[in-house]
Amino acid sequence: MVWRSVVISRPSKLRREHFSLVIEQDESARVPFEDIAVIVLNHREITLTHPVLSACGEYGIGLFATGDNHQPSGVFLPFLQHSRATRMQRLQLDIDKPSAKRAWAEIVKVKIANQAACMVLAKRGDAGRLESYSRRVRSGDTENMEAQASAYYFPQLFGTGFHRAQERWSNAALDYGYAVLRGAIARGLVAHGFLPSIGLFHRSEQNAFNLADDVIEPFRPLVDLHVVKQANAEIDAERELSPADKVALVGLLNVDMGMPRGTMSVLSSIEQMIESLVRVYEGGSETLLELPRLIGLRQHVVEG
Numbered sequence: 001m002v003w004r005s006v007v008i009s010r011p012s013k014l015r016r017e018h019f020s021l022v023i024e025q026d027e028s029a030r031v032p033f034e035d036i037a038v039i040v041l042n043h044r045e046i047t048l049t050h051p052v053l054s055a056c057g058e059y060g061i062g063l064f065a066t067g068d069n070h071q072p073s074g075v076f077l078p079f080l081q082h083s084r085a086t087r088m089q090r091l092q093l094d095i096d097k098p099s100a101k102r103a104w105a106e107i108v109k110v111k112i113a114n115q116a117a118c119m120v121l122a123k124r125g126d127a128g129r130l131e132s133y134s135r136r137v138r139s140g141d142t143e144n145m146e147a148q149a150s151a152y153y154f155p156q157l158f159g160t161g162f163h164r165a166q167e168r169w170s171n172a173a174l175d176y177g178y179a180v181l182r183g184a185i186a187r188g189l190v191a192h193g194f195l196p197s198i199g200l201f202h203r204s205e206q207n208a209f210n211l212a213d214d215v216i217e218p219f220r221p222l223v224d225l226h227v228v229k230q231a232n233a234e235i236d237a238e239r240e241l242s243p244a245d246k247v248a249l250v251g252l253l254n255v256d257m258g259m260p261r262g263t264m265s266v267l268s269s270i271e272q273m274i275e276s277l278v279r280v281y282e283g284g285s286e287t288l289l290e291l292p293r294l295i296g297l298r299q300h301v302v303e304g
Helices: 050-059 085-094 097-122 127-135 145-158 169-191 210-215 217-230 243-254 266-281
Strands: 004-008 012-017 020-024 028-032 036-041 046-048 062-066 072-076 256-259 262-265
Touching: 004 020, 004 243, 012 050, 036 169, 036 243, 050 062, 050 072, 062 169, 072 169, 085 266, 097 127, 097 145, 097 210, 097 217, 097 266, 127 145, 145 217, 169 210, 169 217, 169 243, 169 266, 210 217, 210 266, 217 243, 217 266, 243 266, 256 266, 262 266
Parallel strands: 004 036, 012 046, 036 062
Antiparallel strands: 012 020, 020 028, 062 072, 256 262
16 A cells, blocks of 8 residues: 655655665655655656656545646646446446435535534534534535535634635635645546546536545545644734644645544555445445544555
8 A cells, every 4th residue: 555645845856766766965865766756856856757657546645736726727637547437437327316416415525524523622512513513414505515514613612713715824725624634536537437527416518626626525524624733813813834834734635534444644545445336336335435523633554
């Protein structure tokens, strides 16, 4: 199981040497490709060779580039690695609306339950209110409980008057963390033969990651919990996202989450969730979906 997240924030040259990524800076570092899940390029003076890109495709590595604002602006994904990609994509196109609506409802229920858990862990607001919202979600979320939950949840976490459009440290951190999760999920979807653009609920013709934006929802409260723990309301408007902040946000991919088969890292839980999504598209019940539960911010410990 891949588990390393490589964040490069200094001038560097990346090259392939046999089965490893070589990072040339003042001193060289070497990381086996088979250990890498994602690479984040977070400096304007980074060069890389074509064999590095080729290796990212071969080993299923998500390669992120950041823009002038240092937020992820693009992701390089493996190209149709899965041997049965065409079959999987036909199943995506053929799924009936009732099944898609029931699966979306399960996703929303767990997202809101994780938001409630985030409030408990952050000691903010009335988690019971969100737990009741979670229980009220019906097929397709026709009452829009997801939006009602968010309207209560974010001001409780980040203060009255908070909204996601504000330019402040907490929003920049949320955006960065969500973008890394989104790319990691898209990487996993492609590895299992899915087209990330064909969603269950999200259907924008201008969005290449509709399905990733569906299944990311239960993971978002993990980023929220990390950000609220690091936020400082007094300097939030002036503070900028630092390289250390970005490394910590990428590191969330290795935090433990609860899954039906036990506790595992975010990267492993993404893998199991997508495997369960395959079963839903193959005609199984939405109850087969294995979705993550927020349990805290403990880093996963690799045994052995």
